[in-house]
Amino acid sequence: MTRRFWVFIEQDHGEMHPVAAELLGVANCLVSEVADELKASGEEAIVEGILVGHNVDNVAKEALMYGAERIYQVDDPAFEHYLNRPYTEALTHLVEKHKPEVFLIGATTLGRDLAGAVATSVKTGLTADCTKLEMGPFRKIEKKLLLATRPAFGGNVIATIVCKDHTPQMATVRPRVFETPVRNPKAKGEIIQESFEVTPEMMAAQLVEFITDQTASLNLEYAEVIVSGGKGLGNPKGFDLIKELADELGGVVGSSRAAVDGGWIDYAHQVGQTGKHVRPKLYVACGISGAIQHKVGMQDSDYILAINTDPQAPIFEVSTLGVVGDLYDVIPEMIKQLRAQKGASA
């Protein structure tokens, strides 16, 4: 019996979403964690990618380069734009045909729309927005199970969920929670075309029009430098100063939930458990108290600088360096000194 570890290869009009690569890395990790069981039972485990779309051959090849050994590809005009019903039915069909043990989907807008529908359709358990995934023992069950860890109650509680009697064990993971594995351009693997008939009934909803958004270019999740503003700014104009520092550091603007809820900045900038998960090389938190649900979204950043007037602010607990002071004083001074340094070295 082959143990299948599946990853949904999300794509948007022929471009693979980076989260698929991240999940392929995770899937391979999970496989290595059951190596002992495989040895004992003589079974094999395989990481497979599930790809649904139209004219997406190049995506299949990309997915192989990030660690899939095999891709099941459903390629049909009906799947050109994402729609809940046809995608759900196609995946359900594949799951019932191949019976994977684990199925990972990225927790993007598309992924979250799709995962719950597939899990229900297949009658299995799904754990959303996982921050940690591993194969581990659970009670007296002989085979290791997927231990899916996620924050709950706004990040105040960390819970580990198992799905013990149903397969596939499903989980969604937000982009940038896990690292991108190394890309291997020489990777070889099988691409199997799967057919699936889409009936008119499945097409009850249709895309009429698509309007692009300028926040699309924001790409917060993959930015290397992020400067975020929070409630401590006091008013929306504070984000002008944040932008100035971000520009100076070559980064993008992020925000805490408080500032978004206050209508000061668009949700696209929100960093946190219900916003975007980021892991930039440098994260600067300005006027952000560091409530758990924000911390959860940025604590994996490589270097964190926090600026806050309150020395007791929780943000200092996850920061690398903290400056206790008024951001309206500190940031202009910082910009001034950075420019002076640039000038000096020019």
Place this chain on the structure above:
Amino acid sequence: MSKDKLKYDVIVVGAGMAGSTAAAIAAREGLNVAIIERGVKPGSKNYFGGALYTHALVDIYPDFFDRKPPLERPVTETGFWFLSDDGLVKATVQGGVVNSDPIDAYVALRAEFDLWWAEQAVAEGAFIIPKTLVIDFLYEDGKVVGVKTDRPEGDVYAPVVIVCEGVNNLLTQKLGLIDHDIKVSKTALAVKQLISIPAKDINARLGLPDNNHGMAISVIGDVSMGLAGLGFLYTANSSLSLGVGVTLDALQESGIKPYELLQRYLEHPAIAPLIKDGQMMEYGAHLIPEGGWTTMPRLYTDGVLVAGDAASMVNALHWEGTNMAITAGKQAGLTAVEAHKKGDFSAKSLSTYQDKLSDLFVLQDLKQYRKFSAFLKNHPQFMDIYPTFINDALGMFFTGFGKPKRKLYKDILRSLTSRRPLFKAIGDIIAFGRSIIGI
């Protein structure tokens, strides 16, 4: 949707201590009462130190304790703490008269208690309309016949309205019952923290025998950094409330921020160990009307009665406000019932409300203590020199081992006279006495 007017026998504005009491009493006598409360739930807009006084609670519900009210610890030890900048003198009393049955005061948390108190009013038949703000009155022939709220189709009619809107008495001002807004010299801002500490640690640190013993302390001295005001400490079941209240004009003039006062208090060398490793659960502030008699509005007019903080019914020295509110609320409710019996809601008919309060401690004490808050402001030595002197005097007395006592007493006296001439100090004591006797 019926287009009939919304009409009740009595409208009560505010579901706090005064409002829920007035409503309960009126409903108990069979009147159709609506309480209009601006908060999401009764209590969500209320905050205090603090302790509630049993006499007022059982006066409204004789079976009060049988109803299992949400109270924190009983106050079995109470008194004054005098803070110098690094010292503390405790003058508290326990046992004896304090150890009555039931205990005279209980520490409480308002969000919980006010909700429960309002539920008792509902059990008597009152109807609470939450999340709605009363913004003005409805008039007919110059008499109040109801209220306007901030909701669409928000007019509500009643021949008598009992205004229990709290310290920010905008409606009372709108009625012309008082000709000025709240005065910065007569209103205090109190800030406090509720700090969670395991019950056994509270007991150990404060010397309480068990969880059924508690403290209510008035703190005077360094806690208000020389500004007119007092601090406090209350023991809840497994948390401590520590706070300080200072008049608004003192804050304005000094430029000191309320949180700075509070932070300093919490860091005082004698206070910090009490809250070590505690977790801050709540941080809040509220205004307290301290003008008493001097800022009291007229208490009634055609179709209206005013009770509680809205009527400045607070005795700042004795921390009595909630019991005055309950007592006044009860009298307002009874007055409304009588007015309905007579069918007369005129000012003359409602004037019996003030007569009743004059016979009770409420107006008597407010009159007697009318000079107290001005007294504190005009005598800052009570907040700085005297608490420091008390610390020095007792400290020197009890460490004067091996010192010739004559010299010791001279030194002690000098620690006072170097700061304030003796005759002035004596004058201060007399003035203090006069401010509390009311002459």
Place this chain on the structure above:
Amino acid sequence: MIHLLVSVKQVPDTTNIRIDPETGSMIRKGVPAILNPYDAHAVASAAEWKKKLGGKLTVVTMGPPAAEEALQECIEMGADRAVLISDRAFAGSDTLATSYVLAEAIRKIDQEDHVDLVFFGKQAIDGDTAQVGPGVAIRLGLPLVTYAVDIQEINEEENFALIVRKTESGKEIIKTSLPAALTAEKAIADIPYAALPDLITSLKYKPEVWSAQEPVAYDVDQIGLGGSPTMVAKSGSPEAHEPAETINVEENGLAGAVETALGKMLSNTSVAALLEDQQ
């Protein structure tokens, strides 16, 4: 006459959650229970459309008896009928079991009075999974539009709706036949400030209460703990981190503090390399 239905949930206000340091469990005391914010906006939107088209609005919730308050809030916003599905047998339900309970209840309501559009909030702020809406939709065979930020049109005659869906890269305008389901973002509608008579009506309103047997006879194997494939293996507080080294502006002066901070940052090679790339 159009019949709109909103599925709502009463949740603890998670912005105010505190964990008991001794037991590791949530302190429920003093944490208010609220109508899930996303659901409230969904109800507001449904109420707007009900008024516009002249129709009926039903709300349902699966919850404990206290959830009655959340339903009253929905009546306040304009719902005509509220159903509380409450039974101890439902306790411990994960999202699969919950979607089963709700789907069967909606099916029953639909039998009596055909439902045209089912609304959900995009996610509940306690679980944050966003799974129940899609789960119910697939069980009922309804086309689903998630992350709805606007409804442009509901056309009863020609039986379709135009719904605007927000994605990371922009907005999609989806045309769906009815009946259909959507999950709503807050932007879909503002919460109205109810007229006083409506508020008073809601305060006096008592919802219908459905059990695990009546009027829908639920399959016991699909509800509660028994019907939940997932379970919590363990839970606890998040790990503590090493606190930051802090530099105080008051102590070091503004220029000095910033200089020290930048110095420390640049002594980190990867940050230095990053900033160098900006030159």
